[in-house]
Amino acid sequence: MRAWPPALQRGLGELQRDLAAIEDAATTIRYFLPCMITGLLQTPEYARQTLAHPLVNRGAEWQTALARRLERQQSLYQSGRQFVFVLTEAALRWPLCPPAIMALQMDRIASLGELAGVDIRIVPAHPPVPSGPLNGFTLYDDRLVTVEVFTGELALRDPRDIAYSKEIFDFYHGRSLADEDARVFLGQLAQEYRERAKTDIP
Secondary structure, rough: EEEEEHOOOOOOOHHHHHEEEEEOOOOEEEEEEEOOOOOHHHHHHHHHHHHOOOHHOOOOOHHHHHHHHHHHHHHHHOOOOOOEEEEEHHHHHOOOHHHHHHHHHHHHHHHHOOOEEEEEEOOOOOOOOOOOOOOOOOOOOOOOOEEOOOOOOEEOHHHHHHHHHHHHHHHHHHHOOOOHHHHHHHHHHHHHHHHHHOOOOO
16 A cells, blocks of 8 residues: 555656556556546546646646656557556546536547557446446556555555456446447547537636
């Protein structure tokens, strides 16, 4: 368990550097995202909102962290690597940013799904899934699981934890929209956000 307050003393930028090192050591990375869109998929505007918020940075500088988070996205274009993202509809609908920015975020995810090494999956709200997603997590190959909570980050290396996390991932992965179905869903959601932006009061 790594608590955030002591870790933030090193700076948000250093935390992004640590995360990049973990990612670079993995060939296949699986993300289960029930609540938020992860950094590798974020637009600059969405990323800025997540890093600059006082609940996250606690006064720490975030500009360097933003630059390094966007740099990390280059790994999506590397050959020989596989990234699988399973997002719930709730994660995509959480209004972290204004509707116009959320629409661009949907477009961004859809475009990244066209990359050879990127698999975007979406768990829709309907039909209902017979199990609630308690938390998000990331699987690095079959050797590490990380779980972020408000107070810190868990790193799980026990084979039993990894196997169970993989079972959970496969459960939601098997109930998700993929390929063209996922792109259509994202396109419809982007259009919803654009329609909402027209009626938003600045």
